[in-house]
Amino acid sequence: MFTGLMLNTWITATIVAVIAGMVGFFAVLRGQTFAAHAIPNGAFAGAAGASLLGINVLWGLAVFAIGGALGIGALGSERGGRKGRNDVVTALGLVLMLGLGALFISVSSEYAEETYALLFGEVFGISQGEVLPILLLGIVSVVAIGVAFRPLMLTSALPEVAEARGVSTRRADLYFLVVMALATSMTVPVVGALLMFSLMIGPAAAARSVTARPGVALALSVAIALVTVWISIALSYRTNWPLGFFVGVAGAVFFLLGQGFRALGTTLGTRRPRPAQ
Amino acid sequence: MHYVFEPGLFASGPVRTALLVGAIVAVTSGVIGVFTVIRGQSFAGHSLADVATTGGSGAFLVGLNQFWGFLAAGIAAAALMEGIGVQRRRGRDVATGVVLGAALGAAALFLYLGTLHTSTTGASFTVLFGSIFVISPDTVPALIASGIIALAVVAVLTRVLLLTSLSSDLARAKGVPVRAVGMAYLAALAVSVSLAAVAIGAVLSTALLIGPSATALRVAKSPGWAMAASALTGVAATWIGIVLAYDSFYWPPHGHGWPVSFFVVTLVLVGYLLTYVKRPRRLAPRSPHEGAECSPA
Numbered sequence A: 001m002f003t004g005l006m007l008n009t010w011i012t013a014t015i016v017a018v019i020a021g022m023v024g025f026f027a028v029l030r031g032q033t034f035a036a037h038a039i040p041n042g043a044f045a046g047a048a049g050a051s052l053l054g055i056n057v058l059w060g061l062a063v064f065a066i067g068g069a070l071g072i073g074a075l076g077s078e079r080g081g082r083k084g085r086n087d088v089v090t091a092l093g094l095v096l097m098l099g100l101g102a103l104f105i106s107v108s109s110e111y112a113e114e115t116y117a118l119l120f121g122e123v124f125g126i127s128q129g130e131v132l133p134i135l136l137l138g139i140v141s142v143v144a145i146g147v148a149f150r151p152l153m154l155t156s157a158l159p160e161v162a163e164a165r166g167v168s169t170r171r172a173d174l175y176f177l178v179v180m181a182l183a184t185s186m187t188v189p190v191v192g193a194l195l196m197f198s199l200m201i202g203p204a205a206a207a208r209s210v211t212a213r214p215g216v217a218l219a220l221s222v223a224i225a226l227v228t229v230w231i232s233i234a235l236s237y238r239t240n241w242p243l244g245f246f247v248g249v250a251g252a253v254f255f256l257l258g259q260g261f262r263a264l265g266t267t268l269g270t271r272r273p274r275p276a277q
Numbered sequence B: 001m002h003y004v005f006e007p008g009l010f011a012s013g014p015v016r017t018a019l020l021v022g023a024i025v026a027v028t029s030g031v032i033g034v035f036t037v038i039r040g041q042s043f044a045g046h047s048l049a050d051v052a053t054t055g056g057s058g059a060f061l062v063g064l065n066q067f068w069g070f071l072a073a074g075i076a077a078a079a080l081m082e083g084i085g086v087q088r089r090r091g092r093d094v095a096t097g098v099v100l101g102a103a104l105g106a107a108a109l110f111l112y113l114g115t116l117h118t119s120t121t122g123a124s125f126t127v128l129f130g131s132i133f134v135i136s137p138d139t140v141p142a143l144i145a146s147g148i149i150a151l152a153v154v155a156v157l158t159r160v161l162l163l164t165s166l167s168s169d170l171a172r173a174k175g176v177p178v179r180a181v182g183m184a185y186l187a188a189l190a191v192s193v194s195l196a197a198v199a200i201g202a203v204l205s206t207a208l209l210i211g212p213s214a215t216a217l218r219v220a221k222s223p224g225w226a227m228a229a230s231a232l233t234g235v236a237a238t239w240i241g242i243v244l245a246y247d248s249f250y251w252p253p254h255g256h257g258w259p260v261s262f263f264v265v266t267l268v269l270v271g272y273l274l275t276y277v278k279r280p281r282r283l284a285p286r287s288p289h290e291g292a293e294c295s296p297a
Helices: A005-029 A033-053 A057-076 A086-108 A112-120 A128-147 A149-157 A159-164 A169-191 A193-210 A214-239 A243-267 B013-038 B042-062 B066-084 B089-118 B122-129 B137-166 B168-173 B178-200 B202-219 B223-250 B260-278
Strands: none
Touching: A005 A033, A005 A128, A005 A149, A005 A169, A005 A193, A005 A214, A033 A057, A033 A086, A033 A112, A033 A169, A033 A193, A033 B042, A033 B089, A057 A086, A057 A169, A086 B042, A086 B202, A086 B260, A112 A193, A128 A149, A128 A169, A149 A159, A149 A169, A159 A169, A169 A193, A193 A214, A193 A243, A193 B089, A214 A243, A243 B089, B013 B042, B013 B137, B013 B178, B013 B202, B013 B223, B042 B066, B042 B089, B042 B178, B042 B202, B066 B089, B066 B137, B066 B178, B137 B168, B137 B178, B168 B178, B178 B202, B202 B223, B202 B260, B223 B260
């Protein structure tokens, strides 16, 4: 289980879990869950376009992911109103990218196998050469989030205060979505669009329901993502069932555990005041 | 004229079925979508389509009629989303995301188990993108029936739904059971979305649910007009899309029709963007769904 190609799998999955745990924490905090679903899925359509043109799939992934992020960020958040028409624009951006994907796939006509791989990932066949770019990208994403940690927190938790202090919510949105797009464009070919989404939302949501302290929640989100991935790889290796299944189910189980923990805390009278709507 | 309407277009059986089914789905989605947009539940609307397709592949696996798989998964997911759903919008999105993540995992498993038996990876593609030209005519009555059920639920609840969508506090003060209304609405949405997904695919289902409604809400002055405009826009986009897809058989590359979903999505999106161009922002009255975003504080 820990030899040869499998070693690459463990390393890559660990990096991906760290990225997903961090990016996912802010996605949940900022109410960008839908974008976390739309950007990886849209990126997958870009890969179809790239393979049609005969260029490197990564270019297609990057162009669609970043294009989608910019579109959602620019049209979605109006001045001040973070939630605005965000979900409508996200939905329309997603269907546009998927519609283009349908066109690319139907024109190229021999894509079904690769479609499956890009949606559900190929984590058990990673070569040495694929590990390094993912590691580099992981470092870039972690640094990008670390550098902007305070403005990202401020615009998530207290958007009005952030605006008053001259921190633009809209710019923070754009910045965050582009980081998410970068992260997904590298991880999608490895773990798949669907798995990336599950890995971003499940652990982060679980962490958020356990604690309200940002630093602790962020660390917990990464930790849960790591545990999720490690358990899933081991189970998938043993049973031969797809990795995505275990990750999806584990995410939901951790979320339910977190909710149970919070309910327990509430009944024991340690309830924290809820943030204003 | 023959360049636009290919001779024999309206005599073809699949095309007739496609036009009929497209119209049914567009009207149902258009009307129900108005509330989806007002309530900010686009993510739920899209997720239900994805979850329903999981049910479809599960039903396929155990040899049941796919239609029931779609419907059962859609309604179960709606109940789960509302069940764990927190009242605040962001909490609701997270609940939706968790349900969607688990369902996508299950989809991966079903497709994997399915390929063990049949070795068709094409299934994932068909489930996601669907094909409006391969609907068997005997599913049409079921489509119409469930479309009518979904519309009836929304018609009965219209006033209450609008009230709870715009101010849930006011609705609660007036004695409206906000939670039950939300649940009923989500069930209607699940029925309509699963039907759309089984008929035309998950992508097109989301496009028809959100696109025409968002467009109509930017233009129309009242919810009633918005519903009518949304249904009409949806039907127009679908029909034009079908005709263009039929014509595209003669476009490059030869011998390959372009997918209907591409045309419909593009038309829907162009319609939405046109509403930005037409009116100067300064004079535009706030449309209802923007009002819905005001915090009650």
